[in-house]
Amino acid sequence: MSDMLVLVERNLLKYVRLPQLLIFSTIQPVMFLLLFTYVFGGAIKGGSSSYINFLLPGILVQTAVFGAIQTGVGLAEDLSKGLIDRFRSLPMARSAVLAGRTVADMLRNIFVVVLMFGVGYLIGFRLVGSISDAISAFAILLLFGFAFSWISATIGLAVKNVETAQVAGFVWVFPLVFASSIFVPVETMPTWLQHFAQNSPVTITVNAVRALTLNSASAVDTARLALESFAWIALILAIFMPLAVLLYRRS
Numbered sequence: 001m002s003d004m005l006v007l008v009e010r011n012l013l014k015y016v017r018l019p020q021l022l023i024f025s026t027i028q029p030v031m032f033l034l035l036f037t038y039v040f041g042g043a044i045k046g047g048s049s050s051y052i053n054f055l056l057p058g059i060l061v062q063t064a065v066f067g068a069i070q071t072g073v074g075l076a077e078d079l080s081k082g083l084i085d086r087f088r089s090l091p092m093a094r095s096a097v098l099a100g101r102t103v104a105d106m107l108r109n110i111f112v113v114v115l116m117f118g119v120g121y122l123i124g125f126r127l128v129g130s131i132s133d134a135i136s137a138f139a140i141l142l143l144f145g146f147a148f149s150w151i152s153a154t155i156g157l158a159v160k161n162v163e164t165a166q167v168a169g170f171v172w173v174f175p176l177v178f179a180s181s182i183f184v185p186v187e188t189m190p191t192w193l194q195h196f197a198q199n200s201p202v203t204i205t206v207n208a209v210r211a212l213t214l215n216s217a218s219a220v221d222t223a224r225l226a227l228e229s230f231a232w233i234a235l236i237l238a239i240f241m242p243l244a245v246l247l248y249r250r251s
Contacts, residue, residue: 003092003093003096003100004093004095004096004099004100004103005100006096006100007096007097007099007101007104007227008100008103008104008107010100011074011101011104011105012104012107012108013030013101015108020204022108022111025054025067025070025108025112026111026112026115028066029059029062029063029066029112029116030115030116030119031060032054032062032226033055033059033116033119033120033123034107034119034123036051036055036059036183037051037052037055037123040183044183048201052120052124052125052126053124053125053126053167053214054210055182055183056116056117056125056169056213057137057206057209057213057214058121058180058181058183058206058209059116059120059180059182060113060116060117060141060209061141061144061182061202061206062177062182062203063109063112063113063116063145064109064113064141064142064144064145064148065144065145065148065173065176065177065202066173066177067105067108067109067112067145068145068146068148068149068151068152068169069152069166069169069170069173070105070152070153071101071102071105071149071150071153071156071168072153072154072155072156072157072159072165072168072169073152073156073162073165073166073169074105074150074156075098075101075153075156075157075165076156076157076159076160076161076162076164076165077162079156079157079160079251080160080161080162084097084219084239084248084251094245094248094249094251096247097152097247097248098153098241098244098245101149101153102146102149102150102153103146105145105146105149106142106149108145108148109141109142109145113138113141113142117239127213127214128213128214128215128231129211129212129213129214129215129217132214133222134212134213136212136226137208137209137212137213140205140209140212140226140229140230140233141205141209143230144201144232144233145235146234146237147199147233147236147237147240148236150236150237150240150241150244151167151172151236151240152165153171153240153244154240154243154244154247155168155172156169157247157248157251158208158243158247160251162248176200176201177202179193179196179197179200179201180200180203180206181197181203181206181207181210182196182202182203182206186198186203196204201232201236204228204229204232205232206226206227207225208222208226208228208229211225211226212226
């Protein structure tokens with residue numbers, strides 16, 4: 001734990017010394033939110049004021065997923081600069097390098113998600129659920145981004161190149177994000193695509209966050225969606241945490 005906390009601090013200090021990295025990582029989700037609200041809102045939901053309530057929970061999940069890509073990029077950068085070799089020469093737990101990176105990125109997501117909530121509130125989003133429901137939605141968002149960070153870490157350690165890690169990260173994320181309920185209801189998609197979208201971890205998590213923040217489902221359905229989202233999170237972590245550690249040992 002002490003090794004991990006040292007590396008969490010190291011990764012967070014990077015944002016202090018390179019504030020433009022944090023600034024530009026927040027510009028993209030804000031642009032997505034504003035563009036989809038005011039450009040597509042009228043066509044999709046008949047008006048930007050009604051669409052923002054549907055859109056914001058989805059954009060929050062998208063932000064957590066896109067932010068996870070930075071984990072793989074950062075690890076690939078450390079590999080290319082030889083920093084990982086220096087870590088191996090130190091008396092420290094090998095898993096601490098990966099855990100420190102993923103936890104630091106999760107903490108960064110706290111700032112980004114809070115910022116997105118604030119921007120959404122300014123342009124019309126209103127929380128309908130209770131404070132406890134909002135806290136539950138916030139926890140799901142952070143854990144979902146944390147789980148996807150381990151997928152990104154696996155990719156970054158596998159490709160070992162910064163440019164390739166960034167491209168490879170978006171290749172698998174884009175189908176999951178856009179073939180989901182983030183921007184439009186799944187029912188509007190072709191039948192063959194609905195089967196994929198309805199069972200996607202992104203759709204299930206978006207629906208859970210939407211139900212918690214907007215009180216848009218019954219208590220039973222909300223609990224079911226939250227449990228399904230946690231099940232996906234646990235499954236992703238169970239697969240990719242040991243896989244990332246294995247690749248780290250072999251890199």
